[in-house]
Amino acid sequence: MSERRSTVVQLRNRSGLKPSKENVELMRRSKEVQTAITKALKDGPKTVPEIAKATGLSKDEIFWHLMTMHKYGVVEPDEKDEAGYFRYRLVEG
Amino acid sequence: MGVMDQILEKAVEEEEAVSYDVLVVGGGIAGESASLDLADMGFKVLLVEKEPSVGGKMYLLSKVFPTLDCASCISTPRMAAVSHHPNIILHTYSEVLEIRKLSESDFQARILVKPRFVEDDCTGCGQCEKVCPVVVPKEYDFGLRGRKAAYIPFDTAVPKKALIDLDHCIFCGQCERTCPVGAVNFLQVPKVVKVRVRAVLIATGYELFSIERKTEYGYGKFKNVITAMQMDRLLAPTRPFNAVLRPSDGKEPSSIAFVLCSGSRDRTLNNPICSQVCCMYSVKQAQLLMGALPLADVTIYYMDIRAFGKGFEEFYQQAKAMGAMFVKGRVAKIEETENDDLVLWYEDIENGGRISKAVHDLVVLSVGLKPNSEIVEVFKGEVLERDELGWIRSRDENVNPVETSIKGVFAAGCVLGPKDIPDTVLEAGAAAAQVAAYLNEVGV
Secondary structure (H helix, E strand, O other), X not given: OHHHHOHHHHHHHHHOOOXXXXXXXXXXXXXXXXXXXXXXXXXXOEOHHHHXXXXXXXXXXXXXXXXXHHHOOOEEXXXXXXXXXXEEEEOOO | OOHHHHHHOOOEEEEEEEEEEEEEEOOOHHHHHHHHHHHHOXXXXXXXXXXXXXXXXXXXXXXXXXXXXXXXXXXXHHHHHHHHOOOEEEEOOXXXXXXXXXXXXXXXXXXEEOOOOEOOOOOOOOHHHHHOOOEEEOHHHOOOOEEEOEEOOOOOOOOOOOEEOOOOOOOOOHHHHHOOOOOEOOOOOOEEEEEEEEEEEXXXXXXXXXXXXXXXXXXXXXXXXXXXXXXXXXXXXXXXXXXXXXXXXXXXXXXXXXXXXXXOOEHHHOEXXXXXXXXXXXXXXXXHXXXXXXXXXXXXXXXXXXXXXXXXXXXXXXXHXXXXXXXXXXXXXXXXXXXXXXXXXXXXXXXXXXXXXXXXXEEEEEEOEEEOOXXXXXXXXXXXXXXXXXXXXXXXXXXEOOEOOOOOEEEOHHHOOOOOHHHHHHHHHHHHHHHHHHHHHHOO
């Protein structure tokens, strides 16, 4: 088991592979956006425009990450407002 | 060169002692149907699919027209069947590199089996996905949401095994440390399997027309201009959003426009032909949208409605009766407003052909089909012919529609030309029968 766990290290050592700058930036940005969304939702469910107002991020980027977070069970939809926007809340636990 | 390409360069060649009766290339509905028909007749089939799961495009659809049956409910049993049939060997995430005809009913094929970096012990639990820190656009949702670099293609993928997208991996090892069965293995190597087959069946299907080329429509620039395939995803049970919402801000749309013949019947894009399915899938989506969003207006901009198949005209009339508006006129260009709505400029043919404009908050481009026929390049020695638009050429469309320019190589489905699902399944059955007749004729 311990040998299996080290296969990524072995691959890096053998092939000299390093994470590309683009992939590190992808990771950094998604973490930044998802952390900001999570923080904005801590004080209650919000719509995409409300999250945009709270975070200063663009609505399309928020929505894209919100739907990704929905796929992985981090957020879930709440009620829809009169303008046709769903509110989203953090999944407890 | 990407990381995966560097690794694939080091593929190890292996000669398989087993030979097969038929090599089927493509695991969509055509390839699956033909494989099952042949396997049921007792022939040994090698089915090769380039994606990490079989299913093709049909699985991604919401419902089929005109019956409105659930597309994934029809396709998932076939996906499972090809993976369990004793006469079918399935290679997913694999590519045919070369096919060489050695003599009549004797072909040699080289197949690249790519490493998933996850062993078969994988239970598909998805723990690796949860901890992977890299998010990239999900191909199976046409980029509408993200997936991780360690991922399972979709919930009912066959095989339901994870894989690591090495081109986006940061080699943090979180997936490996988390996997409860120790299935992640970054040391897997690609292999090239060399096999002998007696016949070949091409079922590589179609690609969507690259509608970015029609710059007047703003696809890729305006967030609320989407393709009909993306709309089908939004309407599917496995949809990427929690409801039908527009991508720019998650708002429920109240006025949806369909632009028919986007990339079809358009000489400016060098695609003069009708894609045959766009009218009916748009009528289908219009009906589904009116069910999902009862208060929304749905407008279809069209040149002609081609409702030629069984039940199609009734299906079209049903959409009209439900309240879908049909406007005869070609859309010239689309502009975006400050609040992400879209202004469509069009020729209003039924009102004297004047230039009119209309505002919608979501626009669906009913994108046409183009052939996925690069497979011709793997044939060595003999030429697998294509027509002037790139579809595989039938030996004789009237009497031998599924035979190709190479004896012993057959084709079925959209790689021969655009067609709907029932016609594809029918053609797959015909191809299976022709393959069987060929194999019986040439003998063992």
